[in-house]
């Protein structure tokens with residue numbers, strides 16, 4: 001789902017979260033400014049643009065290859081791996097359209113289960129613990145409950 005900047009800003013103000021970090025512009029590890037670079041810098045071939053903190057080896061992709069809209073905050077290897085696993089658990093629920101759910105409904109279900117506001121319910125913003133929770137929640141899909 002696309003991130004709504006206005007909603008996110010307001011949620012950050014309420015919760016004391018750092019908008020620049022959640023947007024991938026600032027590194028949560030060293031608090032330095034990230035760089036908007038081509039992903040070939042990391043992968044050797046290009047999959048589009050990304051935000052990167054080189055000293056921390058932390059990065060995050062963008063919504064569309066050339067967009068400036070990050071998928072969330074930059075992450076180091078372990079967290080990137082957990083986010084991948086959370087997506088692997090959740091994406092079938094969001095995209096397989098069982099129960100005739102669309103993505104909006106799938107995300108709405110997820111955020112109620114997670115108990116977090118809409119603006120912050122993006123796997124690209126999640127910590128390792130939140131990713132683990134996503135995986136746990138998705139094991140109990142509504143059609144299996």
Ligand SMILES: [Zn+2]
Pocket residue numbers: 027028029030031032053054055056058
């Ligand atoms: Zn850093």
